[in-house]
Amino acid sequence: MTESPMRLWEVFIRARNGLAHQHVGSIHAADAEMAVQAARDTYTRRGEGLSIWVVPSAAIAASDPADQSMLFEPGTTKPYRHPTFYIVPEEVGHM
Amino acid sequence: MYSQGLDQRDGRHDGANTAEPAEALARFQARIDAEEKIEANDWMPDAYRRTLIRQISQHAHSEIVGMGPEGNWITRAPSLRRKAALLAKVQDECGHGVYLYAAAETLGVSREELVDALLEGRAKYSSIFNYPTLTWADIGAVGWLVDGAAIMNQIPLCRCSYGPYARAMIRVCKEESFHQRQGFEIMLTLSRGTAAQQAMAQDALDRLWWPVLMMFGPPDTDSQHSDQSMRWKIKRFTNDGLRQKFIDATVPQAQYLGLTIPDPALRFDDASGHWISGPIDWAEFRRVLAGGGPCNRERLETRRRAHAEGAWVRAAAQAHAARHEAKAA
Numbered sequence: 001m002t003e004s005p006m007r008l009w010e011v012f013i014r015a016r017n018g019l020a021h022q023h024v025g026s027i028h029a030a031d032a033e034m035a036v037q038a039a040r041d042t043y044t045r046r047g048e049g050l051s052i053w054v055v056p057s058a059a060i061a062a063s064d065p066a067d068q069s070m071l072f073e074p075g076t077t078k079p080y081r082h083p084t085f086y087i088v089p090e091e092v093g094h095m
Numbered sequence: 096m097y098s099q100g101l102d103q104r105d106g107r108h109d110g111a112n113t114a115e116p117a118e119a120l121a122r123f124q125a126r127i128d129a130e131e132k133i134e135a136n137d138w139m140p141d142a143y144r145r146t147l148i149r150q151i152s153q154h155a156h157s158e159i160v161g162m163g164p165e166g167n168w169i170t171r172a173p174s175l176r177r178k179a180a181l182l183a184k185v186q187d188e189c190g191h192g193v194y195l196y197a198a199a200e201t202l203g204v205s206r207e208e209l210v211d212a213l214l215e216g217r218a219k220y221s222s223i224f225n226y227p228t229l230t231w232a233d234i235g236a237v238g239w240l241v242d243g244a245a246i247m248n249q250i251p252l253c254r255c256s257y258g259p260y261a262r263a264m265i266r267v268c269k270e271e272s273f274h275q276r277q278g279f280e281i282m283l284t285l286s287r288g289t290a291a292q293q294a295m296a297q298d299a300l301d302r303l304w305w306p307v308l309m310m311f312g313p314p315d316t317d318s319q320h321s322d323q324s325m326r327w328k329i330k331r332f333t334n335d336g337l338r339q340k341f342i343d344a345t346v347p348q349a350q351y352l353g354l355t356i357p358d359p360a361l362r363f364d365d366a367s368g369h370w371i372s373g374p375i376d377w378a379e380f381r382r383v384l385a386g387g388g389p390c391n392r393e394r395l396e397t398r399r400r401a402h403a404e405g406a407w408v409r410a411a412a413q414a415h416a417a418r419h420e421a422k423a424a
Contacts, residue, residue, distance in 0.1 A: 003409065005205050007416075025263070026197045028206060030412035031419065042190050045183075046270075065136045 008057040009035040011042075013049035021053050029054075115140055127328050132258040135201035143327055147257050148202050150329065152209045155195035156220035158188045159213075160394050164228040165237060173231060180277045181234065187270050194263040201259045214399050222380060223310050225388030232285055232292075232299035238278015240300075240307040240345065246271050247341045248311065251331035260329075279348070286352040293353070300349065301357045308372065309380040311338040317377075339369055346370045 006028035012021035024043050029035035035054040044052070063071055079085045088095050120140055126133065133139055162185050169185065172178035196206045212218035223241055228234060249271065252264040285296040312334040315321060324330040332340075349356050360373030382388065 003207050003406070004413065005207050006409065006413070008200070025194060025266075026200075027193070030409075031416035034412060034416075041186075042193050045186070045190065062136070065134070065138075 006030060007035075009039070009054040010057050010060065011035075011039040012053040012055070013039075013043060014051040015049055017050065021051065024048075026057060027054070124326070127256050127326075130328075131256075132261065133256055134258045142323070143329075144202050146324060146327070146329060147260065148199055148204055150324075151195055151199040151202075151260055151263075152204070152212070153219050153221075155192045155199060155209065156213045156218055157224065158192035158195060160220045160224045160398060161241075162188045163394055163397055164224055164226070164390075165234060167228050168231060168234045171231070172234075177281070184238070184274050184277065187274065191267045191270070194266055195260075198257075198259040198263040210402065214395070214402055216386070216395060219384065221310060222383040222388065223306050224394060225383050225391045226303065226306050227390050229302075230295050230299060232282070232295040233303065235278050235281030235285060235296065236299035236303045238274050238276075239282050239348070240278070240303055241310070242271055242274040242278060243345060244307050244310045244341050246275060247337050247344070251337075254328075254331060256328035282352055282354075286354060296352070297354050300354050304357050305375065305379075306383075308338060308342070308375055309377075309383075311335075311341065313377060313380065314375075338372075342370045342372055 007030065009027050009029060009032075011024050011027050013024050014021045027035055027038045027042055029038045032054060036052055039052050039054055043049070119138060123133075123138065123140060123143075133143075165181060165185050165188075169178060169181050172181050196209060199209060200206055209218070213220070223244075228237065246268065249264050249268050253261055253268055255261045255264065282296055282299075285292040312318060315333045315335045318334055321330065321333055325333070346356060346361070358373045360371075362371050363369075364371050383391070386392075
């Protein structure tokens with residue numbers, strides 16, 4: 001018989017102060033406290049981090065890959081948002 | 096390899112699904128050909144998903160069952176240094192199983208279903224773990240050869256087309272190198288030791304050499320799923336190609352140890368620059384994979400017992416979480 005599934009958590013680790021927490025993978029645990037402990041054992045056995053966040057996977061809202069072109073096309077068709085779009089004469093120097 | 100059961104017929108049809116539009120399949124193949132990674136929520140052919148679920152879960156099962164033969168020696172390791180290293184290695188294998196189950200779950204199966212399939216004998220794991228670890232030298236040989244073969248197979252998997260699997264493999268590979276080196280160090284110590292220790296090292300190599308070569312799966316001529324997996328870039332090298340790389344890398348290491356590879360036909364081919372191995376007993380491979388190896392029954396029974404004896408812990412953790420949530424609400 002299949003047991004009722006353990007809740008799934010996404011694990012984020014800060015490798016060292018000054019860096020953002022980064023997604024490293026997921027873990028199963030009944031509650032947040034055990035999720036932090038399991039994440040410690042699974043993802044930081046060799047000094048990979050100083051801080052752990054766990055987030056219930058079910059709490060993550062994600063964009064749909066099918067909407068990719070609609071969502072992100074506006075970000076790729078506006079070259080004037082980049083500094084290289086503008087002409088600055090060489091004699092002006094670094095700007 | 097750890098998913099060598101893939102190469103066996105499973106009675107399922109893995110060919111094109113007629114419900115899938117040809118243009119979607121072509122677009123998918125074009126993404127693969129362009130070395131784009133496929134991510135969990137992307138469209139993918141049914142057969143791609145099924146192949147990956149089987150391959151990743153077989154790989155995960157292998158990591159978990161693989162803890163057995165080595166765990167067997169933790170309490171009998173000859174020194175504290177060896178014991179600490181072995182304990183850390185076995186803990187890594189467990190972690191690798193966890194990464195891999197999580198990668199499989201991104202494809203829409205639950206870890207519970209996958210574990211049930213293993214415990215009910217419906218899922219495969221690597222044939223190598225059905226051999227016993229009879230002496231301490233076997234722990235050296237397992238690290239050196241089994242982990243060495245695993246690394247050979249897993250490094251190309253870091254470039255697998257499926258993103259979550261590739262990322263899990265990168266983590267695994269980072270950790271695996273210590274496993275092979277600690278095994279080689281054990282073999283080195285034994286082979287530089289007393290005559291009895293040298294004999295123990297040779298005996299371990301004699302028993303494990305051929306089963307390790309079988310880890311790479313059946314020869315390319317018999318491999319059922321190889322071509323499609325190569326086209327989908329789930330697999331980057333053929334079974335025979337990886338096996339040859341392993342033999343070429345390992346023979347000089349055995350020579351350094353002063354040990355003899357138990358293959359009277361083994362010879363170096365000047366023209367190709369490869370070590371050519373004698374014939375592999377594929378009947379033994381099929382027998383072990385089908386459940387007839389020396390330890391198949393014991394390995395599964397151990398997993399079943401561990402799972403059953405842990406049931407109250409999982410139930411208690413869930414009950415504790417539910418009660419605290421109810422209180423907080």
